[in-house]
Amino acid sequence: QAVLDRISAVEEKVxxxxxxxxxxxxxxxxxxxKAISEGNISPLTGIPLAIKDLMCTKGLRTTCAxxxxxxxxxxYDATVIKKLKKLDAVIVGKTNMDEFAMGSSNEHSGMKIxxxxxxxxxxxxxxxxxxxxxVAADMCISSLGSDTGGSIRQxxxxxxxxxxxxxxxxxxxxxxxxxxxxxxxxxxxTKSVTDAAVMMNxxxxxxxxxxxxxxxxxxxxxxxxNKDGLNxxxxxxxxxxxxxxxxxxxxxxxxxDAIKKIQxxxxxxxxxxxxxxxxxxxxxxxxxxxxxxSNLARYDGVKYGFRDKDKSELTDMYRSTRSGGFGPEVQRxxxxxxxxxxxxxxxxxYGKASQVRTLIMEDFNKAFxxxxxxxxxxxxxxxxxxxxxxxxxxTMYLSDIFTLSANLAGIPGISVPCGFSAxxxxxxxxxTGKHFNEEALLRIAYNFE
Ligand code: GLN
Numbered sequence: 331q332a333v334l335d336r337i338s339a340v341e342e343k344v345x346x347x348x349x350x351x352x353x354x355x356x357x358x359x360x361x362x363x364k365a366i367s368e369g370n371i372s373p374l375t376g377i378p379l380a381i382k383d384l385m386c387t388k389g390l391r392t393t394c395a396x397x398x399x400x401x402x403x404x405x406y407d408a409t410v411i412k413k414l415k416k417l418d419a420v421i422v423g424k425t426n427m428d429e430f431a432m433g434s435s436n437e438h439s440g441m442k443i444x445x446x447x448x449x450x451x452x453x454x455x456x457x458x459x460x461x462x463x464x465v466a467a468d469m470c471i472s473s474l475g476s477d478t479g480g481s482i483r484q485x486x487x488x489x490x491x492x493x494x495x496x497x498x499x500x501x502x503x504x505x506x507x508x509x510x511x512x513x514x515x516x517x518x519x520t521k522s523v524t525d526a527a528v529m530m531n532x533x534x535x536x537x538x539x540x541x542x543x544x545x546x547x548x549x550x551x552x553x554x555x556n557k558d559g560l561n562x563x564x565x566x567x568x569x570x571x572x573x574x575x576x577x578x579x580x581x582x583x584x585x586x587d588a589i590k591k592i593q594x595x596x597x598x599x600x601x602x603x604x605x606x607x608x609x610x611x612x613x614x615x616x617x618x619x620x621x622x623x624s625n626l627a628r629y630d631g632v633k634y635g636f637r638d639k640d641k642s643e644l645t646d647m648y649r650s651t652r653s654g655g656f657g658p659e660v661q662r663x664x665x666x667x668x669x670x671x672x673x674x675x676x677x678x679x680y681g682k683a684s685q686v687r688t689l690i691m692e693d694f695n696k697a698f699x700x701x702x703x704x705x706x707x708x709x710x711x712x713x714x715x716x717x718x719x720x721x722x723x724x725t726m727y728l729s730d731i732f733t734l735s736a737n738l739a740g741i742p743g744i745s746v747p748c749g750f751s752a753x754x755x756x757x758x759x760x761x762t763g764k765h766f767n768e769e770a771l772l773r774i775a776y777n778f779e
Contacts, residue, residue, distance in 0.1 A: 331356070333378040333422055337469045345444045346454075346464040348383045349391050350423040362418040372417040373528050379414060380470035382461045383424035384431060385516065386505040387411055390421070394507050395439040396429045398655030399635045408505020409540070410474060410516055410533045417532055422470055425460030429657045430626065431481055431509045433457050434729050437720045438659040445716070446488060448755055452713040455485030461519045462489035472520040472529055476506060478513045479614050480708075480733025483745035486519050487708035487758025490747045492775065493519045494526045497766050498740035499544035502537030510621035511542075513614075513737040523746065523776040527551035530768060546766060554773040560595040563774065565761075566602035566701035574731055578711040584749030584757040585707045588778065592705065595777050602697040602704065606689045607735065613690065614734040615727055616670050616683035622660075623667025629655065662723065691739040698764045703774055706732050708745040708758035736762050744771040746779055 337350055355378070362376035381387060384394045386404035388411075393399045407415065414421070428438040436444040436459030444459045446452040447467040454463040458475025462485035465473050475482040477495035486493025494517045501516045508514060518529035530551040537543045567589065593599045631637035631651030638654055641647040656664070670679035697704060710731060719726045736743035741762055748759035759778070763770045 333470060337422065340467055340469065343445060343450055344447055344463050344467050344469065345442045346425055346460040346467065346469055347380070347423045348393055348395060348426050348441050348460070351390055351421060354390060355420050355422045358415070358418070358420040362420060365418045374414065374417040374419040374532055376418060376420060377471050378420045378422045380423055380425045380461055380464040380473035381411065381421055382427055382458050382473070382475045384427060384476060384507040385411060385474060386507070387421065387424065390424065392424065392507070393441065394430045395427045395441045396656065396660070397440045397636060398629045398651070402635050404505070406505065409502035409537045411505065413533055419532070425458070425464050425473060427460055428457035429660050430507070430622070431457040431476055431478055432622070432659050432663055434480070434484060434726055435719065436460065437716065438657060440657045443716065446713045448490060449713065449753070451715055452755065453488070453716050455488035455709070455713060457481040458519060459485045462486050462491055462493065465489070465491045465519050465521055472518055472525050474516055474533070475519045476514055476516050477737065478509050478618060479737050480730050482517045482519060483733050483743055483758070483760060484709050484730070486745040488713040488756065490756030491519055491521060492523055492526050492744065492746055493517065494530065494744045494768065494771070495736060495742060496530065496534060496768055497742045499542050500742070500766065500768070501533050502535070502540040502543050504537055504539040508625040510618040511625060512621060513618060523772055523779050524552065524555055526744070527555055527772050549769060551768065551772055554769045555776045557777055560592060560597035560774060560777055563597045563703070563770070564701040565592060565597045565599050565774070566697050566704045567599060568604045568607065568697070568704060568706060569601050570604050570607040571706050571732070574710060576710050576728065577707070578751070580751040581707045581709070581711060581757050585705070585759055588748040588759045589705055592774065592778060597774070600701060602701060604693040604697060604735070606686065606693050609686050610690060610735045610738065611727055611731060613683045613686045614730070614738060615666070616679050617687065617738070619663040619667035620670045620680045621667070623664045623671060626660070626664055659723070687738050690735055694735070694739045694741055702767070702770050703761050703763045706760050708732060708760040712751040712753070712755035712757055732760055741765055742768045742771055744775050746775040
């Protein structure tokens with residue numbers, strides 16, 4: 331009830347939620363009370379959580395912040411939701427996002443604008459901006475986001491909270507509305523590294539319903555949380571990242587300080603090279619829109635959601651439904667993706683991008699022969715003012731420069747707060763690591779935090 335009261339008090343200013351689930355949440359809370367009275371207590375019993383509005387929640391509207399799914403109520407729960415409910419967590423609502431998770435600022439939401447709780451004139455980051463703003467503004471205790479190219483880490487960085495993108499295949503994508511299937515992962519957005527580990531314990535693990543989920547033992551992520559320092563660990567600093575254009579001086583200074591602290595805690599610090607870094611943005615913005623154009627073909631007015639009922643001829647109905655239901659950024663991606671996948675262009679674009687993706691992956695594999703984790707800024711600048719980049723897609727895409735490669739390589743990445751800009755906006759440090767070694771990231775982040 332306290333969290334729902336807090337939402338009522340600040341939602342008008344922050345705009346973190348698409349749907350607040352008052353009654354359903356209170357029902358779940360009562361179930362949690364019952365579980366507690368029966369001595370049945372999990373680390374998440376009764377904990378109020380917020381869920382990005384692209385994970386299916388049975389009986390609770392799931393919109394992807396798109397008009398095309400405005401009234402879609404899923405008949406089933408995503409695997410992560412099932413797992414959370416089993417632990418008697420309480421879902422207080424569904425959070426705002428860029429439409430179908432396409433964006434870095436939440437300005438591409440078809441529902442509302444989300445404001446950064448640290449400065450309401452600024453964006454919260456995206457696409458899981460609502461999930462990060464809700465955690466930062468105490469409108470939930472923890473939340474889930476999804477990360478296709480940085481959408482958990484970048485908003486976490488801009489809102490001064492912790493965001494973890496697990497290894498591809500670690501967390502089931504069953505019931506996650508697909509954006510780019512070879513890149514998407516669900517992960518936690520939390521107030522602390524401990525909470526991130528607790529959430530990982532709840533959601534990680536093999537799921538037969540997701541063919542890319544990996545049948546691998548899941549560790550107890552909280553077991554690495556001790557402040558014993560970082561002796562024996564080697565961290566890599568990519569040479570290429572210092573050449574990134576448009577890196578804000580406050581971000582650069584905060585990250586340098588963070589690296590120094592991590593060294594003082596006992597980690598050895600070496601330079602590594604990721605020579606294909608300069609292709610990351612281009613490769614991502616071919617692969618992600620291509621996969622999106624295929625995934626979003628299902629929204630045709632027949633199977634789901636919105637349909638333009640005035641059109642009687644089938645192709646007219648498709649055209650009008652899709653032009654009316656999808657926002658401009660989603661339409662831009664569908665058009666780019668359709669072009670990249672079309673006959674005669676596939677080899678030159680999607681095929682070529684996939685080859686370069688392998689080179690990017692190999693860069694990381696080589697770097698990880700010498701180090702346990704790689705440090706960088708999460709985003710090149712702190713949160714920017716609402717409206718500043720919204721009409722300039724290329725500048726917006728370039729703000730993903732540090733986060734995209736973890737998705738292309740399938741490796742885990744975490745963003746932890748590491749300081750503030752001169753204007754008092756939070757800055758995040760990104761730590762990426764080897765496949766299925768989320769523990770190393772949590773260990774460094776916990777010591778650093
Ligand atoms: N900002 C990136 C994009 O617009 C990443 C989004 C995401 O991770 N979902 O595609």
